Amino acid sequence: MPENLVFYQSKYGATEQYAAWLEEMISCDVKELSESLPRNLKDYRNIVIAGGIYNGEVTGREFLKRNMEALKGHRVAVLAVGLEEFYKGMTESLWLYQFKEFEIDVEVFYARGEYNYKNLTFFDRMTIRTGNVIFRRKIKRGSRERINILRDRMTAYDWKSESYLEPLVEWMDSG
Numbered sequence: 001m002p003e004n005l006v007f008y009q010s011k012y013g014a015t016e017q018y019a020a021w022l023e024e025m026i027s028c029d030v031k032e033l034s035e036s037l038p039r040n041l042k043d044y045r046n047i048v049i050a051g052g053i054y055n056g057e058v059t060g061r062e063f064l065k066r067n068m069e070a071l072k073g074h075r076v077a078v079l080a081v082g083l084e085e086f087y088k089g090m091t092e093s094l095w096l097y098q099f100k101e102f103e104i105d106v107e108v109f110y111a112r113g114e115y116n117y118k119n120l121t122f123f124d125r126m127t128i129r130t131g132n133v134i135f136r137r138k139i140k141r142g143s144r145e146r147i148n149i150l151r152d153r154m155t156a157y158d159w160k161s162e163s164y165l166e167p168l169v170e171w172m173d174s175g
């Protein structure tokens with residue numbers, strides 16, 4: 001049995017692709033985040049939670065919080081999929097703002113996903129339009145690129161690449 005369990009949630013397909021690539025790259029069982037924890041959880045050494053970043057929050061954060069007790073004793077990692085270009089310190093800052101308070105150690109990895117305004121749900125379009133008004137007033141350093149992409153209604157961006165998974169696979173192998 002593989003020692004690795006990957007939970008994922010994907011709204012527009014980017015994280016789903018990364019989960020499929022992970023399955024090819026390393027021996028692992030893959031489940032959707034909506035599924036409950038398996039009874040044989042203790043058989044897995046590494047648990048990976050993969051999901052998109054939406055409005056600054058990593059999908060799966062709530063899942064981790066809810067299942068914190070059960071996950072104690074496992075090695076836990078998060079794969080955050082977003083639209084920003086990777087920069088040095090990015091995973092550290094995601095950890096600092098989202099997982100620092102957690103009682104368990106969470107290792108954070110990042111993969112760049114995809115973005116196509118034309119595919120968005122009505123609700124997401126509204127979030128971005130109203131969000132833009134707020135963003136314009138207080139643009140934080142480093143987020144200008146994100147805002148420009150979110151506002152772009154013409155381009156179908158796709159940055160997905162298996163190479164983003166290499167550090168995560170290394171981490172899974174090392175445990």
Ligand SMILES: Cc1cc2nc3c(=O)[nH]c(=O)nc-3n(C[C@H](O)[C@H](O)[C@H](O)COP(=O)(O)O)c2cc1C
Pocket residue numbers: 009010011012013014015016051052053054055056057081082083084112113114115120124125127128146
């Ligand atoms: C409403 C909305 C908000 C988003 N907010 C962020 C964000 O705060 N930071 C980021 O890096 N990406 C953000 N994104 C981009 C998604 O994280 C990106 O498209 C990712 O590939 C989605 O993965 P998924 O399709 O597996 O859910 C946002 C996308 C939408 C539609």
